[in-house]
Amino acid sequence: MLAFNQRQHVRKDCMSEHYRWYTIQCKGRESVRAAENLHRQGYEIFHPLITYAGGHHTPLFPYYLFIRLNQTDSNWRPIRSTRGVLKVVRFGPKPTPVPDDFIATLKEFAFQTKADTINHYIKLKPTLTSVSPTDKEEYLAVLDKRTGDERVIALLNLISEISSPKTR
Numbered sequence: 001m002l003a004f005n006q007r008q009h010v011r012k013d014c015m016s017e018h019y020r021w022y023t024i025q026c027k028g029r030e031s032v033r034a035a036e037n038l039h040r041q042g043y044e045i046f047h048p049l050i051t052y053a054g055g056h057h058t059p060l061f062p063y064y065l066f067i068r069l070n071q072t073d074s075n076w077r078p079i080r081s082t083r084g085v086l087k088v089v090r091f092g093p094k095p096t097p098v099p100d101d102f103i104a105t106l107k108e109f110a111f112q113t114k115a116d117t118i119n120h121y122i123k124l125k126p127t128l129t130s131v132s133p134t135d136k137e138e139y140l141a142v143l144d145k146r147t148g149d150e151r152v153i154a155l156l157n158l159i160s161e162i163s164s165p166k167t168r
Contacts, residue, residue, distance in 0.1 A: 018070045020097035021046065023089040023159060024079070026063050032119065034084030035065050039118045041078055044068040048106055051121040060106075060122055061155055062148040064089075066098060089156070091163035098159055105139040 026034040035047040045067055048060040059065075063086075069076065071094075079085055088095045110120035142154040 018073070019068050020071070021066045021068050021100060021103045022095050023098055023155070024065050024067050025086045025089055026065060026084050027086050028063065030084035031059050031063055031065050032084075034082060035118050037082045037084055038065075038067060038079070041082065043079075045118060046103060046107070047119045048110055048122050049119050051123055057119075057121065059148065060143075061152050064152060064155065066103060089159060091160045096159050096163045099139075099162065101136070102139045102142075102158065105136045106143075109143075 024034065024038070031047060032049075035045050039045050045065060047065040049057040050060050051057050067079070067088075076088070079088060090096055106122070107120070109122045111122075112120055138158070142151060142158060145151040145154055
């Protein structure tokens with residue numbers, strides 16, 4: 001958790017219900033740079049990377065990372081001008097939040113290293129299984145994709161469903 005940063009108005013109590021996770025689309029192959037720069041500015045970032053044997057890492061969602069913000073209190077202005085950031089993902093007029101449960105599910109499988117306190121690492125092999133799979137099947141299905149592009153499409157589909165819920 002981040003300490004108080006007056007310049008960016010990030011507070012230690014950002015676990016309140018008003019803070020939500022949002023998706024940031026990054027410029028080509030610059031998600032690691034964007035995560036570092038946003039973190040340096042005091043934002044809470046979640047940037048999951050797949051770790052492979054031999055120390056090779058690739059983003060779980062190529063060109064995307066997650067940021068925790070408050071719709072009214074957080075300073076959104078510097079985000080778009082941050083090096084590596086393209087835009088905040090939106091479906092409609094406002095940025096679309098990512099379900100907190102989805103991020104929590106990703107964090108179940110993630111770990112950080114002492115050498116890198118910004119990024120989170122995930123090992124996709126063997127297949128991920130959750131403690132309570134019935135609650136998280138939809139989220140685990142996003143991770144069950146073979147390629148990064150397939151995972152991005154599944155992620156964007158998940159987020160878009162939030163902005164335009166299906167009528168029953």
